[in-house]
Amino acid sequence: MSMKTFLLPDLGEGLTEAELVKWLVAVGDTVVIDQPIAEVETAKSMVEVPSPYAGTVHELHGTVGEMVLVDTPLFSVLEEGSAAPAAEPQPAAPEREVAQSYREEERAGTQEPASEGSGNVLIGYGTPEGLSAKARKRRPRQSAGTPLAPAARGEAVAPRRAPLVISPLVRKLARELGINIAEVTGSGAGGLVLRSDIEAAAAVRSAPAAPASAPVAPATTPAPAQPAGDIDSRSGLPIASRTPITGVRKTIASAMTRSRSEIPEATVWVDVDVSNLLALRSDMKAKDPKNTPGLLAFIARFVVAGLQKYPELNSRIEQSAEGPAEIVGFEGINLGIAAQTDRGLMVPSIRNAQNLSARGLNAELARLTEVTRAGKASVAELTSGTFTLNNYGVFGVDGSAAIINYPEVAILGVGRIIDKPWVVEGELAVRKLTELTLAFDHRACDGGTAAGFLRFVADAMENPAAVLADL
Template sequence: MSAQVFRLPDLGEGLTEAEIVEWLVAVGDEVTIDQNVVTVETAKATVEVPVPFAGTVSALHGEIGQLLEVGAPLITVGGAAAEGQATGSDPRAGHEQYRTEERAGAAPPEGSDTTEDEGSGAVLIGFGTGHGKTGRRARRPRGAAAPATATAPVAPVTEQSPAPAAPTAGQPATAVTGGQAPKVISPLVRREAAERGIDLATLTPSQPDGIIRRADLEQASGEPTAEQAPAQTAAAATGSTAPATGTRTTGLRDEREPLTGVMRIMTERLTTSRREIPEATTWVDADATELMRAKDALKTARPEAGIGILPLVARFVVAGLHRFPALNASVEMEDGRAVAVQRHARVNLGFAAQSPRGLVVPVVHDAQDMTTSELAAALRELTGLAREGRLSPAQLTGGTFTLNNYGVFGVDGSTPIINHPEAAMLGVGRIVDRPWAVDGEVRVRKVTQLGFTFDHRVCDGGTAGGFLRFVADAVENPTVLLAEL
């Protein structure tokens, strides 16, 4: 019998590592071609990785929470099924999404019965090969004893042992009920559950998406959630439960949160942006009264389209980039020096959105070809996926310009850091009632502040000011956009 080592595949978009969130199989399980075997968290998304060949799982190379480099051993599959595939027809034939990856490490010694095969190629690039065998098999309860690891000479294997009945501090919480693992996206939630000694399988998610979050842990441990805290604070202010003056607060402790996944890549990206890009910011106040009226009129005329403020501003931005293409660009670097400006033909519009993994920037690809209704639908779909933590790497990469609606946080303006390697970002502040001069008279109008940060290497202030003024004019009088459509 031969054993095949499947290594962590190329994740695309320059990603070089991934963190193991959850194993979907155990040692001794039978797997089929393209079956999802592990959930990993990259710097861009949480995704399930399929194995490209069939057989019996003989080793899992990594523990929950462990970071693996691309090319590192991920899972070993052995047995007759794997041997049959290694000598049979190539399952990759006819699959256009397949691409050969260079593997890290030395090749197996001559004569070894260990082989490495990419099989179907159903890795993160392309998302499947069409075998139709992407469904999961029933998982082995984590507390059950697993068969002995195969003795084939493969890469070093992390020893697998039965999970304890209850997690101890510092260990990942992996308890299950009836063979079903709890739905948890964040490794931080798993780690915190382990530290609190909470069995994740006993928790009932508070959100309709079925994902267990930190608030569910707080509820289970009797701590006040973010919603309960204000009420408890008010009760304490009455004096009924407030501690006596001079009482020393106990139980306080510092917390250390490692930078992993999105947090780490955002830190690196922002650092690179601030280090490389000579950015400048310009801003203008705009009377958004007519924009609000246009939004209300569209809501009445086309309620099914769901066209709000963000899709309308997105339409203005796309039209503005058509007039000022120098801003839909990026600067190519070579040995730390800028060598060229790449102006992009397509507008891939990114926008800031909140997710269980923190701030993310989903991308509406080919926004230049969309109507306002299509833009609204795309923004709505991506926002929903972001809230559910289900954005794919393809939906989080390839942006050429970013729109940031920080007004939802109740602030007027900002000087954001450019989303590297893009060259510009437009921010929209809150829309509030303010005194405004109209035809020589002061009136109360709906006013917003537009802030524009740009890479001064791709254009001068005249181009940046022209773009910002174009968007501001469209906000103040949306009908001017008709000339651009």
């Protein structure tokens, strides 16, 4: 017998978990090496997990929608020529190691063991052995006259186990509702405590107790039970849905929160007459419709040229515990392009954009947009940007005070292009205008640098032929 169990690996950037999106095989299917087994969504991208083994799928560990921790079983394969393993008795609570990111969380109902241990937290069995003696809570002394506990009298005591809870969201919900997880019977596989179990326990606790000698009421149709959590206690409104913040949305929320809390940002903006740029592109498209770059590619080329002239905006600030903060500059430019997808806002980056022409940028823009919306962009493509360009004009808005894509120091937004009255050589005319908005980290540069960069890009968009001749 040769059973191989594949553990979910670290899929990049130190990620500790992934959401199981789709199983691509079923138990009993024959698989070959490198055949995709499942699709999982990390905080960065959608990933197909291939099988390193050939044989028959024996077990799929996890259900669709479940968060799977790194280094826990994902699937098991019975290699070719092997017999199915004999059934073994299953433990009451299966042991699985929690990823490092959850090790600091408290375990409800955990009994401290007397011997030293590994310090790893096993789901269902809290093991705080790795804590120092100072970090452990002392047990209260037995006062005189207090009956001895069964263990103190030498009687056998059944070992106490912590509740089987995988999701930190479930533990958080229990704390918020004041529910002791140790007293909740899990309805999931192997006694796993689910969100519904916590909500049911809260509903039972909040139900009013019946009077001891209540009068018998006429038989009526009972009103449907309203489980706890259906009515929001703050607003008094019914709760329509609860959506856990996981995967990409969790990463976006974390980055935006960190940006707002750590970066002292300032914003400058300018209206730009892009009539000449649109006319130039229209002439090029008439002569060569297949090889004419899109408008965003032209703007990207001007942005890259501006960053080469004002490199302070193509940098990152690093804070070291040993010394002062540093502004880290780069030799090249990885231009991030904000893209709205079904999975949230993603920012893939064009690596070494300074080496590409407007046509080259246009081709790379098309490729990155396609792979990102398909969930196939690599971690490197989604995390290596040094400056972000955001075209929110496609949503029909003029401007936006964009949040800087941490840990970058600036982001440039482009609004919609509309007809507006504009003064040209002393005469009022109707022109094509857009608004550029630059949010920048005031630690990396001052307003003069930010304004100089913004003016350079605006001038390039207003007089594109003169600038493109030198690029």
